[in-house]
Amino acid sequence: MHAPAHFLFRTPSIRLVEREALASLPAHTLMRRAAWAAADLVAQRWPEGAIVILCGPGNNGGDGAMLAALLHQAGRCVRVWALPHAAPPPDAAQAWRELPEGLLQPGDPSQLHPEGKPPALIVDALFGIGLSRPLPDQAARWAGWARLTQAPVLALDVPSGLDADTGVAQAASIVATHTLTYIGDKPGLHTRGGGDHAGTVGVADLGLSERLAHHAHGAGRLIQASDCPALFTPRGNDTHKGSYGTLGLIAGAPGMAGAALLAARAALYAGAGKILVGLAEPDSCSLACDPLHPELMLRPAGDLLAQAGSLGVTCWVAGCGMGTGTASHTWLAQLLTRLPGEQPLVLDADALTLLAGDPALATMLVSRHTPAILTPHPREAARLLGTGTDAIQADRIAAAQALAARYRAWVILKGAGTVVSSPTGQWSINGSGNAGLATAGTGDVLAGMLGALLAQGLAVDDAARAGVWLHGAAADELVAQGTGPIGLTAGEIAPAARLLRNRGQSDARRGPGASA
Numbered sequence: 001m002h003a004p005a006h007f008l009f010r011t012p013s014i015r016l017v018e019r020e021a022l023a024s025l026p027a028h029t030l031m032r033r034a035a036w037a038a039a040d041l042v043a044q045r046w047p048e049g050a051i052v053i054l055c056g057p058g059n060n061g062g063d064g065a066m067l068a069a070l071l072h073q074a075g076r077c078v079r080v081w082a083l084p085h086a087a088p089p090p091d092a093a094q095a096w097r098e099l100p101e102g103l104l105q106p107g108d109p110s111q112l113h114p115e116g117k118p119p120a121l122i123v124d125a126l127f128g129i130g131l132s133r134p135l136p137d138q139a140a141r142w143a144g145w146a147r148l149t150q151a152p153v154l155a156l157d158v159p160s161g162l163d164a165d166t167g168v169a170q171a172a173s174i175v176a177t178h179t180l181t182y183i184g185d186k187p188g189l190h191t192r193g194g195g196d197h198a199g200t201v202g203v204a205d206l207g208l209s210e211r212l213a214h215h216a217h218g219a220g221r222l223i224q225a226s227d228c229p230a231l232f233t234p235r236g237n238d239t240h241k242g243s244y245g246t247l248g249l250i251a252g253a254p255g256m257a258g259a260a261l262l263a264a265r266a267a268l269y270a271g272a273g274k275i276l277v278g279l280a281e282p283d284s285c286s287l288a289c290d291p292l293h294p295e296l297m298l299r300p301a302g303d304l305l306a307q308a309g310s311l312g313v314t315c316w317v318a319g320c321g322m323g324t325g326t327a328s329h330t331w332l333a334q335l336l337t338r339l340p341g342e343q344p345l346v347l348d349a350d351a352l353t354l355l356a357g358d359p360a361l362a363t364m365l366v367s368r369h370t371p372a373i374l375t376p377h378p379r380e381a382a383r384l385l386g387t388g389t390d391a392i393q394a395d396r397i398a399a400a401q402a403l404a405a406r407y408r409a410w411v412i413l414k415g416a417g418t419v420v421s422s423p424t425g426q427w428s429i430n431g432s433g434n435a436g437l438a439t440a441g442t443g444d445v446l447a448g449m450l451g452a453l454l455a456q457g458l459a460v461d462d463a464a465r466a467g468v469w470l471h472g473a474a475a476d477e478l479v480a481q482g483t484g485p486i487g488l489t490a491g492e493i494a495p496a497a498r499l500l501r502n503r504g505q506s507d508a509r510r511g512p513g514a515s516a
């Protein structure tokens with residue numbers, strides 16, 4: 001259902017385009033187009049059965065009223081419930097005037113099916129992008145009723161109660177199975193509560209895609225497979241391990257060796273040529289080798305850093321279970337100062353905590369020749385910005401942009417609907433992944449995969465976007481196979497990601513038409 005170049009627009013851009021279009025098109029054109037688009041979708045997807053439409057006081061409610069009229073004309077059984085509205089805006093007022101007699105119901109939709117038979121579809125036209133305060137009690141009760149019916153719910157524009165920009169959902173928000181969003185797709189449908197509340201998202205551009213394209217400079221992107229062609233570029237035959245980079249990994253303090261192994265194995269499965277693991281242990285290395293993957297070369301972190309030049313390390317990942325003690329601080333400072341600043345670098349987990357606690361490290365990071373990738377989860381992001389997790393989660397895009405600007409780095413703000421920001425604030429939201437990833441060690445796997453992609457020569461922007469997409473897509477693949485979301489383990493992600501890449505590469509070899 002997604003348009004090819006999948007941009008995400010925040011409300012001010014949508015409002016701007018809406019205003020321009022309202023000024024140049026005949027009255028009611030946009031609302032009519034919005035209602036037609038919804039009617040087409042209903043006819044295709046839910047061709048039979050009774051339809052309940054819940055309408056609010058503004059233009060979102062107007063969309064619902066106009067849809068009701070169209071469905072009624074098409075012979076469908078439609079009932080409408082409306083929140084009280086004193087003076088609807090002009091488009092909505094027109095829609096209410098056109099509503100055929102007898103469709104508007106008194107009372108409450110919960111009285112409609114006392115015998116418990118749910119409608120074939122409930123349409124949420126309560127609030128769209130104009131919601132400006134807590135849902136009124138009546139709307140909250142109707143949203144609760146809609147959940148209880150277990151009927152499919154189609155949200156018009158935005159599920160009522162979900163913030164279209166941030167994905168912050170009020171507790172009583174509508175939980176939709178489908179959302180038909182208008183003019184352009186919106187970030188709040190894809191990050192934080194978006195995944196839980198919006199269901200399958202479709203876009204009806206209302207004929208405004210050209211106008212919207214003028215505002216694409218401030219827009220974000222939804223990261224999809226088609227944004228990650230570098231993942232699927234077939235390997236040349238005349239290559240060797242040196243062609244795919246040597247990754248140095250500083251990770252795994254005593255008690256946390258698992259984090260190092262998860263990251264290192266993920267890098268191996270993601271195709272890095274050679275992987276050197278510097279365990280964050282002071283003198284000797286408690287683990288001589290990874291018995292499952294003896295391909296990995298293990299040694300103490302200090303040794304790896306000292307020998308990096310002669311070992312030919314081309315790219316670095318630091319932080320997974322690395323610890324935050326004095327020795328770890330020293331290793332991180334060495335990495336930031338002594339090693340070539342143009343070598344790609346990923347900082348994760350404890351490296352981020354160290355960075356947050358020492359402005360000197362931050363200065364070293366900012367003075368690097370090429371921006372690093374930082375992979376904070378929301379709590380780490382809060383530490384790095386000197387704020388609380390709630391503030392980060394209240395606007396994940398703004399938080400990722402602020403971090404990227406402060407640390408002059410690529411930032412991957414993890415969690416449902418991972419946000420990626422470039423150092424200059426260009427942002428994307430990952431379109432893959434699921435709650436199966438909510439288990440220990442999956443962040444280590446992401447860090448290892450990112451390192452491997454950088455080692456294989458992907459540019460930092462490609463690696464950041466492709467890495468998060470691949471990580472999420474692997475989890476989606478595992479869920480499709482029944483290995484999750486419950487009980488998915490971090491160690492299963494990298495083999496699934498390997499499968500996706502190789503499948504994509506062989507499709508690429510076969511040429512156009514093969515599915516990626």
Ligand SMILES: NC(=O)C1=CN([C@@H]2O[C@H](COP(=O)(O)OP(=O)(O)OC[C@H]3O[C@@H](n4cnc5c(N)ncnc54)[C@H](OP(=O)(O)O)[C@@H]3O)[C@@H](O)[C@H]2O)[C@@H](O)CC1
Pocket residue numbers: 018022030031034056057058059060061063089091126127128129130131132133134135136156157158182
């Ligand atoms: N214009 C166009 O061209 C097109 C617009 N389209 C559609 O319009 C939608 C935007 O419409 P909208 O601006 O009227 O906002 P909407 O989401 O219906 O809600 C605003 C109303 O609710 C009220 N209100 C807000 N919060 C409240 C609360 N918590 N509790 C109670 N009341 C609350 C608010 O009152 P006020 O805040 O002014 O007091 C106002 O009355 C958009 O999402 C799309 O569906 C499409 O047709 C395409 C073309």
Ligand SMILES: Nc1ncnc2c1ncn2[C@@H]1O[C@H](COP(=O)(O)OP(=O)(O)O)[C@@H](O)[C@H]1O
Pocket residue numbers: 349377413414415416417418433434435436437438439440441442443444445446471
């Ligand atoms: N509900 C979710 N939906 C999508 N991705 C998730 C979800 N929960 C966690 N993740 C992903 O899982 C990874 C968790 O990373 P992190 O919190 O650093 O874990 P750890 O430190 O245990 O390795 C991140 O990539 C994050 O985006």
Ligand SMILES: [K+]
Pocket residue numbers: 060124125126127128155156157158159160
């Ligand atoms: K809605």
